Amino acid sequence: MSIMQPEIEMVDRSTRSIRYLEHGWPSELCRWHAHEECELHLIVASRGKAFVGDYIGDFKAGDLFMTGPNLPHNWVTDQVWSEPLATRDMLVxxxxxxxxxxxxxxxxxxQVLNILQMSQSGIQFEGFNPTFARGHMEAIRDSKGAERILSFVRFLVRLNEHAEKKILSAAKLIQPQGGSKHARIGQVIDHVIKNFREEISVAQASELAGMTQATFSRNFQAVTGHGFVDFVNRVRIGQACGMLYASDDQVTAICHKAGFKNLANFNRHFLKLKGMTPSEYRDTARKDLAPAMGSTS
Structure with a gap:
């Protein structure tokens, strides 16, 4: 399934106005998809990469998101996590x-309509107390009928009051047609995400998309908001981050595992995207990794 062609999920609201779900990992529910409903999504366990519209970023246990109608999304746990999780996600x-x-x-x-408008681009509620978030989710899960609606509305009010709302996607909605440029660009994006260690030039990517290099470069920038080389580097740096906080491999080894041929080049791109060196990132990430892992055991 292409990152630009999400699976469309239909939600039956004939007997209930909201739907509560929770699932573990791995799960068939962990996929790139979109639906007409807004979604509140709490990560209970693990770390990895969040894909929301054209946004790619890190997530960790306790992170809380909201996605708007038809906004494609997926949370991909890093490959370094090998043990299955009973509960990774709670969502409404x-x-x-x-x-x-x-x-x-x-x-x-x-006033709550404000965050619904913002959710069209995806929101991360930075700094929202994860214990409170889980408590609200559990209240929705454990109640029925009108009481469930009241629990849900109470949560929305609290989220609207929360000051630190990070807008995620530059594009509110991408709806490709079968043979459109979006679908062909999506094929290239899928290839990069699955084969980030391999070398892929603009010429190769253009051929995969069935476009000239000039047309491909222009369309890729328009669809993703990034140049092709910049996008590849972002995906590779994201993978490197997962290796840094979850393994003891040396930075040089991680550089090559992430697809970079040159350590200096790796360090330069890492500093540009993360604002710190790989070693500093590892130290910073591990400081908050231990409590997150302890709470999900």
Whole structure:
């Protein structure tokens, strides 16, 4: 399934206005997909890469996200995690339209529409207390009928009050057609993510997309917001981050495992994207990795 052609998921709301789910890892539910419903998504365990629209970033246990209608998303646990997890994700799916109708009936609730608008690009609620987030999710899970709706609304109000909301995707929505440029660019993106260690030139990527180099470069920039070489480096640095905080491999070894041929080049790109050296990143990440792992055992 292409990163630019997400699987479309249909949610039955004929008997309930919100849907609660939780699942472990690995799971068939961990896939690149989109749906009409908004989604609140709490990561309970592991670390890895978040893909939301055209955003690629790190996630860890306790991170809380919201995605808007039809915004493709997936959370990919890093390959260095080998043990299955009983519960990795807790999530709630709900209708944007239902919340809008609630605000029509109760004007005091209209302020919550702000985060629904923001969620069209994806939101990460940075610094939101993970214990509180899990408590709200459990309250929704463990209640029924009107009580479940009240628990859900209470959570939305708290999230709206939270100050640190990080907007994730530059593109609100990408809806490719079968043979469109989006679909062909998506094939290249899939190839890069699955084969990030291999060398792939702009010429090879252009051929894979069935475009001239000039057309490919222009379309890739338009679809992803990044030049092709920049995108490849971002994917590789993201993979390197996972190796740094979850293994004791030397930086030189990780450089080559991530697909870089030159240590100086690796260090330069890492510093540009992360604002610190690989060694500094490892030290910083491990400081908050231990408590996160302890809470998910």
């Amino acid at each position: 799916q709900f209708s944007h339209e239902s919340v809008e109708k609630l605000a029509e009936g109760f004007p005091e609730f209209s």
